[in-house]
Amino acid sequence: MTRRVAIYGGSFDPPHLGHVLSVAWTLSAADVDAVWIIPTWKHAFDKEHGASFEQRMLMCELAFTLFREVEVSDIERRLGGVSRTLHTLEALESEHPDTVFRLLVGADVLSATDRWHRWDEVMRLAPPLVIGRQGSPVPEGCPISIPNINSTDIRSSLANAADITGLVPTAVLEHIRSHGLYQGEG
DSSP: EEEEEEEEOOSSSSOOOHHHHHHHHHHHHSSSEEEEEEOSOOOOEEEEEEEOHHHHHHHHHHTTOOOOTTTEEEEEEEEHOOOOOHHHHHHHHHHHHTHHHHEEEEEGGGGGGSSSTTTHHHHHHSEEEEEEEETTOOOOOOOOOOOOOOOHHHHHHHTTTOBBBBOOOHHHHHHHHTTTTTTTTO
């Protein structure tokens, strides 16, 4: 029996309600059996992470714990080097030959696919599931848009001691506070 899995990769630095809402939509409205969350090891566009890979993995586990059909994967740590979606998908396909993959992305990402490593191959291995994002055109097949919440603004707010209640899952916010993450990053 073939399993259908949506791959949702990103920095998740920290994971926020936009990520959670995207997963909720995918599990509720897309033709998938599960969503695998894949935090980046080393971002391909040289973005620095504000939290360690281990902290981001743990925050993802906290953020998505309410979904039985979600797994958080450390595959990019195991692969090492610069995280490239194509390499991750090739490794997943090799490890799970009985699985059909889809790539979950926000509509805002579509304008930057020319910067992705071999986007045409990514689309072949895991045809995109595109979810709308406020401020971007609503994609065909997805009549909703998630709020335009982003991790950069959340980290900046945390560095300036601003309240981010309601922007990240409560368990993630408690973890951030108890571990002093993102303080002084301004």
